[in-house]
Amino acid sequence: MSPLDAFGNDPWWIVAIKAVLVFVVLVLLTLFNIWFERRVVARMQHRIGPNINGPFGLLQSLADGVKLAFKEDLIPKAADKVVFLLAPIIAVIPAFVTFSVIPFGPEVSMFGETTPLQLTDMPVAVLFVMAIASIGIYGIVLGGWSSGSTYSLLGGLRSSAQMISYEVAMGLALVAVFMYAGSMSTSEIVAAQDDFWFGLILAPSFIIYMIAMVGETNRAPFDLPEAEGELVGGFHTEYSSLKFALFFLAEYINMATVSALATTLFLGGWHAPFWIDEVWAGANEGYWPVLWFFGKVLFFIFIFIWLRGTLPRLRYDQFMHFGWKRLIPISLVWIIAVATLRAARNDLAFDRQTAMIVAGVLIVVFLALYFVPERRGEAAARAPEPPRPGAFPTPPIPAGGPVRGAAAELVFPSDPDVTVSEVRHG
Structure with a gap:
């Protein structure tokens, strides 16, 4: 018998109960995962993490959700x-x-009905x-x-x-x-x-x-x-x-x-x-x-x-x-x-x-x-071109706009003792 044969025989109210359970489980799992992430990362970074709202801070995710709901939209x-x-x-x-379609378990008895722990x-x-x-x-x-x-x-x-x-x-x-x-x-x-x-x-x-x-x-x-x-x-x-x-x-x-x-x-x-x-x-x-x-x-x-x-x-x-x-x-x-x-x-x-x-x-x-x-x-094709000896990234001169080509050698001289202002004023 194929496992697929167990589906499609449930009464509508069993399907509705399983759908509501999936929704509730996902919402509660989300609240837990947020708390779990904050606690684990806090431990990795030698911090305490949420520990005020509820036992061990378990209600911190719920508090954050309420806070988001009351923020200006x-x-x-x-x-x-x-x-x-x-x-x-x-x-x-x-x-x-x-x-x-995620299976949570095998076939069980739910309110007197035999049904798989899976919505469909x-x-x-x-x-x-x-x-x-x-x-x-x-x-x-x-x-x-x-x-x-x-x-x-x-x-x-x-x-x-x-x-x-x-x-x-x-x-x-x-x-x-x-x-x-x-x-x-x-x-x-x-x-x-x-x-x-x-x-x-x-x-x-x-x-x-x-x-x-x-x-x-x-x-x-x-x-x-x-x-x-x-x-x-x-x-x-x-x-x-x-x-x-x-x-x-x-x-x-x-x-x-x-x-x-x-x-x-x-x-x-x-x-x-x-x-x-x-x-x-x-x-x-x-x-x-x-x-x-x-x-x-x-x-x-x-x-x-x-x-x-x-x-x-x-x-x-x-x-x-x-x-x-x-x-x-x-x-x-x-x-x-x-x-x-x-x-x-x-x-x-x-x-x-x-x-x-x-x-x-x-x-x-x-x-x-x-x-x-x-x-x-x-x-080598992806490697960036190495800088010229003595060159360094300097923004273009505001008055003259961007300088390229041979003029750039005058604005950005290879001699480190020559400043840009000296070049600008001759």
Whole structure:
């Protein structure tokens, strides 16, 4: 019996209860993640963090939400008001919808009805998640464009380019999972990992997905669309009050979405870790799998926070170069290698041990190729021209405008003892 056969038989009130539960869980998870991030980063930076509102400061996120709600709601004079108001809504709704196909656990008894702990599923559920998540980028782009600000527009453009670049790598990282599971359904992919997690046997896909999910969610060190040192606040510079809170909510729910998808595709979903499953027969029954699922999700959330607290922001050219010239080519080569191994295992009767040895050798080769330095010609072409001896950056003379060519040698002499004023006055 396919796991998909369990869906479509629930009464409408069970579907409504599960939809409300998904909404409530995501809102509460967002409040917790904000508090968790502030506490972890504070510990990394030897600070205390929130500790006043509620026990251990747990109500600090709620206090921040109330504060945002009471802030003045401003709309810039140059903004396109309709699009400006719709953009946060467009960003936040897909963030909630993507969780509709995430499996939280096996079939359970809910109010006398046997139902899976998942709102719905479909044969192309993973593609559904990526398609709906891609709609959220329109909210960011339209929010930046409609603000009437150059900083916001640049942030929106950066976000669209970033989404295109890293969603390609993310999609390619999932191809190997589809080949091993034989399905794109989230519940069937979880069922296929009953014996072995795909994150272990498909380690390169797992690593590529983890890097791409950070770029996809605009989180540090890939938070180029909202780089405060360059763009003030990026695409949401002109937003305030609840509209800004919606963008904030969408970002944290997207973090939870990609973490839940990584848990589903690579870490066995709601299945208990191996060492627990071996000693406790009921670890994967009832509502206990919900605990294992959220434990794995919080592990990925911690990785997000850890990266933010340790790594500096990349330059935009470095960021795009890494996506197009590193992640995507490695993903393509890995897909070919996985397809070859699968064909060899089926046609040549490779056992699992031989396939694991070959996969380990391929991983070592990929890592070696990744750290191979670029050719000298390519590196030299991108290297900046070294300055002339004795030269230093000096702004042009205000009275005469910019000076170029031979006249520049007079204005910026190579002799350090000759000043610009001496040259100007002969």
